[in-house]
Amino acid sequence: MNRIKQRFEVLKQQGRKALIPYVVLGDPAADVTLPVMHALVENGADILELGVPFSDPTAEGPVIQKAHERALAHGSSLRDALTLVKQFRETNATTPVILMGYANPIERLGYQHFIELALDAGIDGVLTVDLPPEEAGEFNQQLGEAGMENIFLLAPTSSDKRQKMVAEMAGGFIYYVSLKGVTGAGNLDVVSVKQHVDHIRTLTDLPVCVGFGIKDGASARAVADLSDGVVVGSVLVSKMAELAARGETSPQTFSKAVSSLVAEMRDALDN
Amino acid sequence: MNKKASIDFNQMPDAHGHFGPYGGRFVSETLIYALDELESIYRSLKDDPEFQAQFDYDLAHYVGRPSPLYFAERWTRETGGAKLFLKREDLNHTGAHKINNTIGQALLAKHTGKQRVIAETGAGQHGVATATVAARLGLECHVFMGEEDIQRQSLNVYRMKLLGATVVPVTSGSRTLKDAMNEALRDWVTNVDDTFYIIGTCAGPHPYPELVRNFQSVIGREARQQSLAQTGKLPDALVACVGGGSNAIGLFHPFLADESVAMYGVEAGGFGLGTGKHAAPLNDGIPGVLHGNRTYLMEDENGQIIETHSISAGLDYPGVGPEHSWLKDIGRVKYVAIDDDEAMDAFRHLTRIEGIMPALESSHAIAYAEKLARQMDPDQTIVVNLSGRGDKDILTVAEIDGITL
Ligand SMILES: Cc1ncc(COP(=O)(O)O)c(C=O)c1O
Numbered sequence: 001m002n003r004i005k006q007r008f009e010v011l012k013q014q015g016r017k018a019l020i021p022y023v024v025l026g027d028p029a030a031d032v033t034l035p036v037m038h039a040l041v042e043n044g045a046d047i048l049e050l051g052v053p054f055s056d057p058t059a060e061g062p063v064i065q066k067a068h069e070r071a072l073a074h075g076s077s078l079r080d081a082l083t084l085v086k087q088f089r090e091t092n093a094t095t096p097v098i099l100m101g102y103a104n105p106i107e108r109l110g111y112q113h114f115i116e117l118a119l120d121a122g123i124d125g126v127l128t129v130d131l132p133p134e135e136a137g138e139f140n141q142q143l144g145e146a147g148m149e150n151i152f153l154l155a156p157t158s159s160d161k162r163q164k165m166v167a168e169m170a171g172g173f174i175y176y177v178s179l180k181g182v183t184g185a186g187n188l189d190v191v192s193v194k195q196h197v198d199h200i201r202t203l204t205d206l207p208v209c210v211g212f213g214i215k216d217g218a219s220a221r222a223v224a225d226l227s228d229g230v231v232v233g234s235v236l237v238s239k240m241a242e243l244a245a246r247g248e249t250s251p252q253t254f255s256k257a258v259s260s261l262v263a264e265m266r267d268a269l270d271n
Numbered sequence: 272m273n274k275k276a277s278i279d280f281n282q283m284p285d286a287h288g289h290f291g292p293y294g295g296r297f298v299s300e301t302l303i304y305a306l307d308e309l310e311s312i313y314r315s316l317k318d319d320p321e322f323q324a325q326f327d328y329d330l331a332h333y334v335g336r337p338s339p340l341y342f343a344e345r346w347t348r349e350t351g352g353a354k355l356f357l358k359r360e361d362l363n364h365t366g367a368h369k370i371n372n373t374i375g376q377a378l379l380a381k382h383t384g385k386q387r388v389i390a391e392t393g394a395g396q397h398g399v400a401t402a403t404v405a406a407r408l409g410l411e412c413h414v415f416m417g418e419e420d421i422q423r424q425s426l427n428v429y430r431m432k433l434l435g436a437t438v439v440p441v442t443s444g445s446r447t448l449k450d451a452m453n454e455a456l457r458d459w460v461t462n463v464d465d466t467f468y469i470i471g472t473c474a475g476p477h478p479y480p481e482l483v484r485n486f487q488s489v490i491g492r493e494a495r496q497q498s499l500a501q502t503g504k505l506p507d508a509l510v511a512c513v514g515g516g517s518n519a520i521g522l523f524h525p526f527l528a529d530e531s532v533a534m535y536g537v538e539a540g541g542f543g544l545g546t547g548k549h550a551a552p553l554n555d556g557i558p559g560v561l562h563g564n565r566t567y568l569m570e571d572e573n574g575q576i577i578e579t580h581s582i583s584a585g586l587d588y589p590g591v592g593p594e595h596s597w598l599k600d601i602g603r604v605k606y607v608a609i610d611d612d613e614a615m616d617a618f619r620h621l622t623r624i625e626g627i628m629p630a631l632e633s634s635h636a637i638a639y640a641e642k643l644a645r646q647m648d649p650d651q652t653i654v655v656n657l658s659g660r661g662d663k664d665i666l667t668v669a670e671i672d673g674i675t676l
Contacts, residue, residue, distance in 0.1 A: 054574075054575065055444060055575040055576040055577075056444065056449065056450075056453050056561060056562070056576055057453075058298075058299070058453045058456045058457060058562070059299040059301065059457075059460070060457075061457070065443060069443070069444075072575065077573035077574075077575070078573060078574065079573065102560070103297055103560040104559045104560045104561060104568075104570065104574040104575075104576070105573060105574035105575070106574070107559055107560060107574065108559065108570065108572070108573065108574030109574070129299045130297040130298055130299060130560060130563070131297065132296065132297075132298065132299075132300055132303060134287055134295070134296060135295050135296065135297050152300070153299065153300040153301070154300060155300045155301040155303075155304070157301065157303070157304035157305075157463070158300060158303065158304065159304070159307070162300075162303065166300075177300065177301055
């Protein structure tokens, strides 16, 4: 069974919520990401979302954009992401890993070739920001045949028709984007999140996780109470940026910093 | 049988914005709603006689259309070969073809009731055209412009400010048009409730390539009538520069079904196609996904979009409108490249022998048309789209001449 499904089943049995941190591959340096991934898991991450750097990340706010730029500055690529996850799997066979990125690097490899490499690396799912259901047909089918989950976004502005379309195609979980705009923006409207998540639940049995705008334990908890889990990105990435700006290079320093942030959220989710 | 003859060019794109394998809507879910809204407004107004009448009225009385089709007699004589006609988009209000499209999109914006418009700009011509229509309609206007372009197009930056627009410098990526478009998309998704995004070329997610083409097609419709009136026949060839491709598709589209009319889209060859430092994805790129559509792109082996180079800011873009990608593949239009030096020579030449100073973008079309004319007969005609005037480029040219103004 796919690791994502497995993980949600376990969480359900335990009555716990999924904590899904996001970091960008190669940010700020190639040797940082692997130790950071392990540290995230040790401190309570259930699923890891690994951002694949792209030259034109149009859906990202300034914080994650800059992370992409830092990673690209030393040439991080989709191939590196595949290699990295393979290394991660040498010592972790159970934590699901999702690649989050943009279509063009995947298309450059070719869907089929990418899927072969991703399976071999031990990747469980992908979230391709700029492949909405209308454009995802072929890729979705190929991912499905390979047993990989295709994760889709839903937004507060998604029409009913689109929510149904996404519910039909999606695998893994539904990623509900809690606000309009780019990553890292604005404040969370809990009432609106509840309405939307409740509605999505009427359309699908997949878990619904919420991302965008989750800053700390309190906001993570507030959102998790309404859903099956939270995705946390910009807070972690901006912490890494802060350290990088200070000239930190030790992978351990980065791991420690994200560990404490994630541990706080884990604690808020569980207690 | 001829395959091309059976294509109904007016039926493109399909319902999802596809031109063959190109185009479409490759955007984050968060943007879909805005695009759906735009599409439904456009569909409801597209064939509305009142909307069309308003558009035509503005083009006539505000832009100054029809733009002349001018027989460049001396240029023709000195070149030797086919007769060279210039479609004078440089004579439009604000100095380029860009205003045709901004008039159209501003009318759409007005129907939505949104009080704020945004735009991306490279050369600044589209920014100026957007700031202009915003001033006229009393709309708040933010124009995103790469820092590098702000440097090389400072005259247009100041024009936009005089028109009341806010010019937002873009410092990410290569700091040119592509990054300005990224920023505009980000702004739009954040402020979609009160903001209308006026895209400046026939690229971006569906329905932009279609609606920009339709607004710009006035160029080709006029050129068709004018050619028939002045020469008694259709032109033998059309030539236009291609950045995103809006002036080119505007000229080409009404002629696509006329098999006798050859078409040439001229991309920016920069330092030369062989150097890799250019902006000619149709000549030297591969299909990929950027800015909401699938099209030919300049990218590296990892699928990262690479920095382009052209002396003209308006052509300095790593992608191209998806319809051009399709027209290339089906062989209807031939895409060629002209490098920086050839474009500069054409700029100087046309200025000296016709008293017409072309924009550096348009100078690419001028340079290619001259080459083409020499291979054609004197009884044949070429229509060249003079997409804009060169006033905005004076500082760039002076700098090349080593002169500080
Ligand atoms: C005068 C002029 N011509 C051409 C272009 C290129 O745009 P397009 O290819 O969309 O016509 C520009 C863009 O700024 C321009 O200002």
